[in-house]
Amino acid sequence: MTFSHFHQKLLQWYPQNKRDLPWRNTQNPYIIWLSEIILQQTRVAQGLPYFEKFVKFYPTVQDLAQAPIEDVLRLWQGLGYYSRARNLHHCARQVAEEYNGHFPTDYKSLLRLKGIGQYTAAAIASFAYKEKVAVVDGNVFRVLSRYFGVDADISSTNGKKQFQQLANKAIPDSQPDEYNQAIMEFGALQCTPKKVDCQVCPLQDSCFAHANDQVEMLPVKSKKIKVTTRAFLYHEIDCGDKKLVKTRGPKDIWQGLTDFPLVEFSSPEKIDPEASDLFKELQEFKPLVDFQSEKTYKHILSHQKIFSNFVTFNIAAEKQTEVKKWADSKGYRLCNAEELEALGKPQLIVRYLNDKK
Template identity: 60%
Template structure:
């Protein structure tokens, strides 16, 4: 089909030189695909390089401590990816002797590997004739063929997967899948694509009908929850503080943080001060409380916007389980807390 041939020709001339494209190792392909979920290549590439240096094989990753994995992942976000990555590495290393399954169907049995990742590994590593469908593919196909199906609807994934499968040239699944995703990332971008230089500008239905900006259709909006975090940086006579692991399910699970006072709304500083003084976070008597960032920080996650303030709380005597700044910084933190430590270091 002309579409597939033109797309592959474009890819061979325009593709980025990315390290995971230099071989067909399922381990490095898997790493890159997990890291690049919800993440731009420019942001994910340094993490990929650090991970492959620290954990050159799936056995190295499987034998690592979870905190080591989370620390290396720090700043990349969506930390459940790192935890699932570690669990899957253990499954592959200890149950499958380090061998990745060699088919799409078998890959789906691995923990943390869904349809997209299984298709990516199966086609990129083993050239299995299975289509890969991600946000880039939705966008390219919906525009080129003028498909108005809501991509958030229940049947959209099946419809676009079937369309992609029909376009897939047998024996060239590896290159076609990478080509269509790269085309969506570099040329057929979400906003203001340069259609004048597009290799499909004489055949793209969305361009012909003036609908490029309207496709793909996505009607559902992500509901964003606002939360208000006050982190309490307790400091004792030795300039030690206290941190703890966030064990509750939800954001930042198994990462470390300072004692947290979460409020239901943006309380006044006076109210927060009263709450800190009235609650027994530590046994030590409080000497002084200081707000470190009066302007606050808004930390945006996919479904939550966190309004964050840091409070230095000086106490009498020595804190039980106190830890110094240098030692604390070695633990895995949410990046917003790590940046505070790096800047303030108490």
């Protein structure tokens, strides 16, 4: 198997077709790392504004390391996959404290950092330090699978290993960083998952999938993520000028973000405010109750489909001391509107609050 034609065509195509993205104009490992973490499971158009915000607020890894995690989560708000933000902060502190603010300069050392796997380590090592190490993401899987006719399942351990081995053989000695950028960009813009325009592809004359009419069949990916349906009933509890909120714990989605007291039901159809123990406990404060928000808020994650309703409680301001004592015993806390605005919140809560304005 020869790769010279493959390299040549990609490296000719890339300068003429690449997008002008800010992280491509630098060899600063911090900027490259930041972009790679933000773009995990995220489209460039969605991730770009977040990248710009992070660079503005935290221009160096030391700035990010010194920031409170609450501020980092708030800046990340709306991007999803919040474990990325927590790992981002942890990694920044690790670089600042263990490496004197300097990222390691080789692939194997980069793998020791929190939240950095094989792909991200390869990207930093290649783009910042020009190390000859192959990046393999979804775009690379697709290009290699179609061009070389590899039908190994990219969801399987053996399949991933086979593609990594192929990628390692394919990467050229010269310009490994440019080649890695080229093959990823080619997968993003030309060799796309659907509606592929093979007639303008510079690789069509030697592409296995094009020659054998298998473009739509490759790559092979059999694994399906099981999606769980969840039903949330949020309790928006107002006492005077303050609301009751809680910080989400480590064993569920949205760890470290702030939302309202919550009761979960087995299905959306079974949501019943009066059936919850929380509703019954709140009657002690004789609240005015608005039973249901007019609409159900639907929020889709990669592995969960969430249906949420809201019930609101207005408790007299003079009962704030009693409410605070009860809230402390439940792990809740009182905060005013300004404090709530400054906290990182799940996008579902942000949508609900925006609708009320």
